Amino acid sequence: SNKYNIPGPAVLPLVGNGIDFLVRRSQFLPLLAKFQKNFGDAVRVYLFHSPYVLLYHPKYIEPLMIDNDLITKGKSYTFLLDWLGLGLLTSTGYKWRSHRKFLTPAFHFNILQNFLPVFIKNEKVLIRKLRTSYCNDKSFDLFPIIALTALDNITESIMGVCINAQENSNSKYVQSIEDLSQIVTLRMRNPFVAEEAIFKLTPYKKIQDKALEVLHGQTNKVIEIRKEELRSANIDKLSSDVDIGMKNKHAFLDLLLLAEVDGKKLDEEQIREEVNTFMFEGHDTTASGMVFSLFCMSKHPDVQEKILQEQKEILGDDLAREPTYNDLKKMKYLGLVIKEALRLYPAVPLIQRLITKDCELAGLRVKKNTSVIVDIFHMQRHPDVFDNPLEFRPERFDTSPTATANNVFSWLSFSAGPRNCIGQKFAIMEMKVTLAAIVKNFKLLPVDTDPGLCSDLVLRAENGVNIKLAPRHI
Numbered sequence: 011s012n013k014y015n016i017p018g019p020a021v022l023p024l025v026g027n028g029i030d031f032l033v034r035r036s037q038f039l040p041l042l043a044k045f046q047k048n049f050g051d052a053v054r055v056y057l058f059h060s061p062y063v064l065l066y067h068p069k070y071i072e073p074l075m076i077d078n079d080l081i082t083k084g085k086s087y088t089f090l091l092d093w094l095g096l097g098l099l100t101s102t103g104y105k106w107r108s109h110r111k112f113l114t115p116a117f118h119f120n121i122l123q124n125f126l127p128v129f130i131k132n133e134k135v136l137i138r139k140l141r142t143s144y145c146n147d148k149s150f151d152l153f154p155i156i157a158l159t160a161l162d163n164i165t166e167s168i169m170g171v172c173i174n175a176q177e178n179s180n181s182k183y184v185q186s187i188e189d190l191s192q193i194v195t196l197r198m199r200n201p202f203v204a205e206e207a208i209f210k211l212t213p214y215k216k217i218q219d220k221a222l223e224v225l226h227g228q229t230n231k232v233i234e235i236r237k238e239e240l241r242s243a244n245i246d247k248l249s250s251d252v253d254i255g256m257k258n259k260h261a262f263l264d265l266l267l268l269a270e271v272d273g274k275k276l277d278e279e280q281i282r283e284e285v286n287t288f289m290f291e292g293h294d295t296t297a298s299g300m301v302f303s304l305f306c307m308s309k310h311p312d313v314q315e316k317i318l319q320e321q322k323e324i325l326g327d328d329l330a331r332e333p334t335y336n337d338l339k340k341m342k343y344l345g346l347v348i349k350e351a352l353r354l355y356p357a358v359p360l361i362q363r364l365i366t367k368d369c370e371l372a373g374l375r376v377k378k379n380t381s382v383i384v385d386i387f388h389m390q391r392h393p394d395v396f397d398n399p400l401e402f403r404p405e406r407f408d409t410s411p412t413a414t415a416n417n418v419f420s421w422l423s424f425s426a427g428p429r430n431c432i433g434q435k436f437a438i439m440e441m442k443v444t445l446a447a448i449v450k451n452f453k454l455l456p457v458d459t460d461p462g463l464c465s466d467l468v469l470r471a472e473n474g475v476n477i478k479l480a481p482r483h484i
């Protein structure tokens with residue numbers, strides 16, 4: 011019997027609907043679309059004996075996102091634990107609450123302003139790379155290139171350590187992130203490989219171990235470099251809370267290394283968990299966001315012209331001038347372009363919560379221990395939520411939106427409620443700096459291949475996100 015008043019496909023003994031989920035990575039989003047088409051905006055499925063509910067409409071999603079008790083992440087996040095441990099993304103309860111409170115000041119806009127020179131420096135390296143190696147008749151995949159820019163941005167800003175990944179073009183780190191993301195999401199879909207005993211027998215286990223060695227090696231290196239800098243400067247504690255909040259004498263990493271939570275410094279493991287979490291969550295997301303924004307722009311030359319026009323209005327005669335924080339705030343149209351690109355191509359396409367108490371979501375009965383998948387990707391393409399949802403039209407966010415689109419829960423690219431993205435302002439700032447520079451320097455030309463979208467933790471593309479570049483002269 012269905013103790014849920016939620017429709018879904020017929021459930022087989024033992025495997026549940028697990029067989030349906032055995033699809034190629036680029037077929038997972040289409041599978042979720044098929045469930046929505048067949049059963050509506052809320053669908054119940056079972057992966058083996060574990061119940062999942064898929065939500066596609068803001069009316070069901072809103073009550074979930076605003077509930078201060080429903081802050082525990084879904085079952086699928088367990089596959090991230092070997093990599094990220096229980097950092098801010100994956101933890102719950104008191105640990106999450108106290109770390110969130112403790113880390114929030116590090117994302118105050120006073121601090122973010124100090125990152126502007128970092129973003130500009132790395133944008134310049136990117137422009138030089140693009141001009142010398144990619145500005146020709148050949149199409150190329152943006153993702154690995156932009157991922158290195160984003161990696162340098164996060165490492166140098168919040169970690170306070172310079173690794174020059176763009177110039178050393180050591181893409182072992184980026185490759186490892188991609189390998190791990192694919193393995194982790196495979197385990198989220200495939201209930202067989204999900205089992206630790208089976209996973210260990212597959213070749214994926216070896217690939218995962220190798221990738222973890224690279225990623226953890228990198229985070230350990232970053233922590234060691236910063237520790238050494240603090241040691242040689244004789245700094246062993248923060249002189250006051252305002253060091254972080256207002257004056258930014260210290261990077262985010264120093265907060266982890268020096269500050270106290272409940273009268274105690276964080277232990278080594280807690281520090282590593284947060285560094286791994288922020289290194290990943292702080293660069294792969296913005297990389298995806300920038301790459302798909304550029305992809306959308308490549309198909310819309312008029313949008314590029316409008317961005318350029320806005321740049322001219324803001325920067326005046328000298329289009330090559332470095333933008334100030336104030337200039338960034340004035341880039342309203344570019345902001346709309348990013349918002350619209352993230353609507354169609356949300357960098358985090360799916361999120362999940364574990365329901366920790368029997369509850370009702372706008373009439374849906376959801377039992378304790380159900381994992382609820384919020385399908386941000388399809389919700390943001392829902393024809394009841396956005397007019398002509400597949401059309402790329404940045405202006406849609408400018409004029410008064412339709413009644414349903416007005417709901418803040420109809421645009422969830424950064425999630426909402428207590429577990430929303432802590433890095434939203436950081437991300438928008440980084441994306442504005444980088445995207446404006448690219449549009450000023452190049453014409454983006456479309457390439458006619460289907461990217462083959464994959465929800466591999468962040469939105470990626472099986473066939474790459476390809477464009478061509480032609481020079482502009484500014």
Ligand code: HEM
Pocket residue numbers: 083098099100110168287288291292293295296299356357358361362422423424425428429430431432433434436437
């Ligand atoms: C375009 C860029 C970004 C997008 C679309 C994005 C999106 C999201 C989303 C949807 C969540 C909720 C995840 C969940 O419920 O499991 C989230 C959480 C989070 N994001 Fe972002 N993010 C972006 C950039 C960043 C950046 C730049 C940072 C760090 C500097 C960051 C750090 C985090 C962290 C730590 C969390 C967990 C917060 C918590 O649970 O308290 N993100 N992000």
